Amino acid sequence: MLTLFQYNWQVREEWLQWCRGISASELAKERTGGMGSFRLTILHIIDVEYSWIRALMGKPDVEIDLTSYKTIDEIEDLSNKLQKENKAYLSEWLQDRENQMVYASWLNQSFTKGEIIRHIIVHEIHHIGQLSVWAREIGMKPVSANFIDRGLANE
Amino acid sequence: MLTLFQYNWQVREEWLQWCRGISASELAKERTGGMGSFRLTILHIIDVEYSWIRALMGKPDVEIDLTSYKTIDEIEDLSNKLQKENKAYLSEWLQDRENQMVYASWLNQSFTKGEIIRHIIVHEIHHIGQLSVWAREIGMKPVSANFIDRGLANE
Numbered sequence: 001m002l003t004l005f006q007y008n009w010q011v012r013e014e015w016l017q018w019c020r021g022i023s024a025s026e027l028a029k030e031r032t033g034g035m036g037s038f039r040l041t042i043l044h045i046i047d048v049e050y051s052w053i054r055a056l057m058g059k060p061d062v063e064i065d066l067t068s069y070k071t072i073d074e075i076e077d078l079s080n081k082l083q084k085e086n087k088a089y090l091s092e093w094l095q096d097r098e099n100q101m102v103y104a105s106w107l108n109q110s111f112t113k114g115e116i117i118r119h120i121i122v123h124e125i126h127h128i129g130q131l132s133v134w135a136r137e138i139g140m141k142p143v144s145a146n147f148i149d150r151g152l153a154n155e
Numbered sequence: 156m157l158t159l160f161q162y163n164w165q166v167r168e169e170w171l172q173w174c175r176g177i178s179a180s181e182l183a184k185e186r187t188g189g190m191g192s193f194r195l196t197i198l199h200i201i202d203v204e205y206s207w208i209r210a211l212m213g214k215p216d217v218e219i220d221l222t223s224y225k226t227i228d229e230i231e232d233l234s235n236k237l238q239k240e241n242k243a244y245l246s247e248w249l250q251d252r253e254n255q256m257v258y259a260s261w262l263n264q265s266f267t268k269g270e271i272i273r274h275i276i277v278h279e280i281h282h283i284g285q286l287s288v289w290a291r292e293i294g295m296k297p298v299s300a301n302f303i304d305r306g307l308a309n310e
Contacts, residue, residue, distance in 0.1 A: 004273060033288035033297075111303050118159060119302035125277055126300040129284020133188035142188075145281040147274035148266050 001117060002090055003152050008124040009083060010150060014143040015042065015131060016076050026138060027072070034130035041131060043069055043078075045124045050082045052120045055102050056113055057089055093117070156272060157245055158307050163279040164238060165305060169298040170197065170286060171231050179226070181293060189285035196286060198224055198233075200279045205237045207275045210257050211268055212244055248272070 019027055019038060027039050035041040047064050054061055069075045098114035111119075125145075132142035174182055174193060182194050189196040202219050209216055224230045253269035266274075280300075287297035 003269075004277070007273070007277065033291035109304075114158075115303050115307065118162070118307075122159070122162065122280055122300065122302045125280040126284040126287070129281040130288045132281070133285045133288040136188035145277065147277045148270050149264075152270065152273075 001121070002093060004121045005086075005090055006152055007147055007150065008121065008128075010152075011128055011143060011145065012042070012045065012079065012124065013076075015128065016072055016079065018135070018140075018143050019072050022138070022140070024071070028070070031134050031137075033133070034127060038131060038134065039070070039075070040066065041127050042075055045127050046075070046079050046082060048123055049086060049120050051106075052104075052116050053086045053089055055104055056116055058102075061106065156276070157248060159276045160241075160245055161307055162302055162305065163276065163283075165307075166283055166298060166300065167197070167200065167234065167279065168231075170283065171227055171234070173290070173295075173298050174227050177293070177295070182227070183225070186289050186292075188288070189282055193286060193289065194225070194230070195221065196282050197230060200282050201230070201234050201237060203278055204241060204275050206261075207259075207271050208241045208244055210259055211252075211271055213257075216261065 019042070022038070028037055030036055031038075035044040043064070043066050047066070050064070051061050064078070069078055098112065100113045101110045102113055102116060103110045104116075128143075128145065132145065135142035174197070177193070183192055185191055186193075190199040198219070198221050202221070205219070206216050219233070224233055253267065255268045256265045257268055257271060258265045259271075283298075283300065287300065290297035
């Protein structure tokens with residue numbers, strides 16, 4: 001399962017680099033679907049992953065002020081900072097956590113940790129698919145979504 | 156890992172039903188990104204999943220003539236038919252297959268079965284994300300991409 005996070009983080013990093021090839025106004029420009037722009041969709045991916053992993057850790061959510069992250073450098077720093085915490089938790093993911101229940105206060109619902117971990121994985125891949133359409137719409141080649149050929153080990 | 160296939164199949168079925176709410180011309184209309192239309196992108200998902208699972212099974216690829224599947228009924232029948240074979244294989248997925256090598260003749264490359272299985276999962280989710288942008292572009296609400304709230308067990 002960890003390999004799918006590694007995939008997501010690799011693809012996210014490639015999209016962040018890809019975004020350096022478009023202007024600040026293209027990055028922020030309002031678009032149809034997703035979270036409405038490249039900038040907000042990438043921030044949303046980072047935010048949602050962190051919120052769920054905080055919930056898995058039994059820690060309260062930390063609200064992220066999206067207006068504070070406008071440039072790719074700022075977004076990348078945030079992503080790297082939060083990923084450190086996420087990695088530390090996920091690297092010791094244990095099979096016996098799968099069926100433990102977690103209460104998601106913002107949804108007032110409980111889920112198993114196994115459900116949540118899959119939800120986080122799927123969430124990022126889905127939004128990345130949206131970026132790929134926007135990339136084509138501005139005449140650019142999107143980042144490859146292939147899982148193969150990334151040297152990702154099986155875990 | 157099987158749960159992620161179940162997720163993909165549930166979401167695919169919901170998109171097929173969703174497509175019944177748009178006209179045949181919207182279904183086939185050329186769009187930017189993905190495989191160029193709702194119809195071709197969904198067929199591509201079905202085709203790629205089947206090709207890779209045939210490779211995992213050590214069976215030769217079966218070419219699918221995409222021009223033969225124009226209506227949602229035809230696409231859904233194809234999806235259901237091929238899913239039966241895929242399910243039979245995946246339901247007995249064994250952990251010790253993870254590191255077995257498979258030769259993908261059309262790429263002239265070998266991958267582990269673990270890599271391929273993740274590639275198939277990610278492939279569908281990515282393309283479904285593209286459909287969601289197109290849905291918004293024609294003013295329609297896309298199918299939910301949530302993994303939670305689908306009653307999917309952890310496997």
